[in-house]
Amino acid sequence: MSRPMYERDKDRYFEDKVKEFIEKVTSVVLHKLPIKYGADFLSVDRETGRPKSVIECKCRRNMMSSSYPDYRISLHKALTCIQYADAMDAQFLLVVGFADRVAVAELNIIDLSNVMVFGRTDRDDGDDIEPCVVLPMSKFKWTLSHTPQDFYVPIVEQ
DSSP, X not given: OOOOOOOOHHHHHHHHHHHHHHHHHSSEEEEEOOGGGXXXXXXXXXXXXXEEEEEEEEEETTSOTTSSSEEEEEHHHHXXXXXXXXXXXXXXXXXXXXXXXXXXEEOSSOOGGGEEEEXXXXXXXXXXXXXXXXXXXXXXXXXXXSOGGGGSOOOOOO
16 A cells, blocks of 8 residues: 655645745756655756756744754655765755745765654554654754745635
8 A cells, every 4th residue: 555645735835936946046957856756856957967966845834943953854765865866976955944944954974873763643654653864953054045934835824
């Protein structure tokens, strides 16, 4: 049985805004990757067409960047993205949109001493508990200068 798809419209909107912003301020073009790649985008140099980075976007608009001392990403996702990046002599970028800022971390090596089992239990999905890479918030560079509101779908009260 396949897993449920948890990506929502707000996540795709955030991805589109990140793509738009990165393409505007850099010399790369972002291509949306098929789901089988386990990442959101492949950035390529606008001039040469050579791969520059594999990009995974995470939307955490209900969490401040200072809420926790670390951020967790699935070990499987991190290893998969790093493997693809390495194969193309590119980098793996993790872009996380928090409520107060948009953060970027470059992850080309994983410190296996920072792998722990974590997950969520609110969705009744046993596959949500898995090995995760624990990234200290100091790994993130706060390079996207727009306010987080520029990247998010406005919340409409009903």
